[in-house]
Amino acid sequence: MKKLLMSFLSCSLLAATANAQESSSTAPATHTYEMTQTYDLAVPKGSKGETKLWIPLPFNNEYQQVKSIRYEGNYNRAYITENNTYGAKTLFADWDEKAQQRDLKLTLVIQTKDREPMRQKALENYTPPEKIIYSVDVVEYLKPTQHIKTDGIVKEYADKIVGQETNPLQKARLIHQWIVNNMERDNSVLGCGDGDVEKILTSGVLKGKCTDMNSVFVALARAAGIPAREVFGIRLGAAPKMSRYSKTAFGSADENRIAKISGAQHCRAEFYLAGFGWVPVDPADVAKMRLTEKKAVEDADVQAVSDYLFGNWEMNWVGFNHARDFELYPLPQLAPINNFGYPYAEIGGDPLNFFEPKEFKYDYSAKEL
Template sequence: MKRRLFMAAAASPLASAMPASLGWAAPDTATTGSWRSYELTTTVTLGADAGRTRIWLPLPHDSAYQRLEAVTWTGNAPKLGIYTDVASGTHAFHAAWDDGGVPRTVALTTRVSTLDRRSDLRAASAGAMPDDVAKFLKPNAMITTDGIVKETADKIVEGKREPLAKAQAIYDWIVENTFRDPKVKGCGIGDIRSMLVSGNLGGKCADLNALFVGLARAAGVPARGVYGVRVAPSAFSGAMGTRNADISKAQHCRAEFWIAGIGWIPADPADIRKVVLDDKLALNDPRMPVLRRFLFGAWEGNWVAFNHTRDVRLVPSDTVVNYFMYPEGETAQGQLDGMDPEAAGYRITAQAVS
């Protein structure tokens, strides 16, 4: 058994506030603009017949709106530790077992604090794009930027010159032309070319927000997905949060785009479509304009972010995953299905802490 404690440097808080008079039923834990802390525990238990086993668990990252305060772990794996994908900077907890006749058990606990987040969209200005931002204009395996993706983006932003106006047009197009498909497994895979070629614009967050990211990149606006998990209720809708202690199936990805003078700006058109489906609302419901405005430039701190990268290499191996939001693993029988907590042998819980 091994155990380690890590204390992160405190990040600078962002001034943030939720809009008043939303017309939504606010939960008891309505946001206040102050830091809120949560303890997340992921427990993995696999049978003694698993053989050679490797497990990777995503870790929360540090930012101006989120701070990782502690990491502890226990387990019976001979190898336990934190590894980093150098190319992306993504951190993962890793556990490895050789052949042997004992059940594989490991538990990872993280303490993380979050803030509600809002960008001042009036602060947009002209300015140079840093290299670490420009890389989020590049395509990857699922989020392509040529062919039908480029053609669609050009039609959406036609006549618009300012990057912020382009991002707004793409956000509105996603909201008005896609739909949430509850039949999609997990959060989806985000194969945006296939979505556009087929004309089937249904999916879940990793599909719809990936479409926003790809179209934005094709229009010259840096954008990226942010992969994480819901940990608390939402002040807007039950569809945008969780009241369950068990968050094994509460994964959710959001999106960000970059504008000079402002920096990275939140956008989450996928949650608009989730509210439409789960709350049985029409897009022209009188409450929807408030939510649409909020989710273009803000997000609630009822969610913990892990990373913002695709095609993540899970070191110390050559395994590459589309995105790293679920627990990942390999046994002697093959790859574990991270989108299926029961089959993959894991459980994730969250609780608010003072």
């Protein structure tokens, strides 16, 4: 049995959002979780050859920190890499064709802090600089990708939604509210959705899941000149603040604070304000709450959730990466992949169905410590 233990210690400076939060009289709530992932990869009928597995790992920043990571299994090799265009942290493992089992267990301890710049009034008097110059890493999130188009029908929608507004914060608010008012969650969509914004807007069927709706936000924001990106991640347990509006829509756990999270993947979004930094947003969860609680968009609770989720995230969730339409490393047979919110595996070049944990054979759980 091979084992590896690592500790991640953070010494990075807090971003402007965190500074604003710390100055508030009400400090953001913190949470600590132990997340366990177990894999016993199943070989589909007709597949044979080397097995390769890519697992998304959380990033470290001012609102989330991986305190420790440990993995063990009967793999040939296993290592952590960020060798891709988005720097998406990945645990890669492989097994040879004759392996009788393909086992891996991953355990992470993660600390998060509620991300609430709007609630902390850090953006109350926001005014953009007279001349905005974005850094090279931010400019990347103005560019289109295969699934995030910024011209054609996407640009037409963006122009109509923001109208004559010039303040990027207010433009982002208009886009968020348009999605809340016009899009609905569709539980029949596979996984989190494929986030093909042009297809969604062209079809006129304004429905989907989190990747669909939050990708619409990202594409419309970019088309309106605002850097924006998805954040792919997973819920880790109950949502103490948001549970007043829904006991299940935003995450849940049992009486021992243990959550079964094999199907808890969730895509969020954020946009960038010059002179401030990245701002959290999540119109998709407004739609999820509406469907779960069977409420109309005009309902007071829906509007309260919408207000909170523009500029705030309760952090019973952890983010993995911002990657869209990119190539994993080592390069799999299927490339590029749409996004990296789920584990990805191939056996002899044949991809496993990561949307079905029992078919892929993975099991995730988390416990709040």
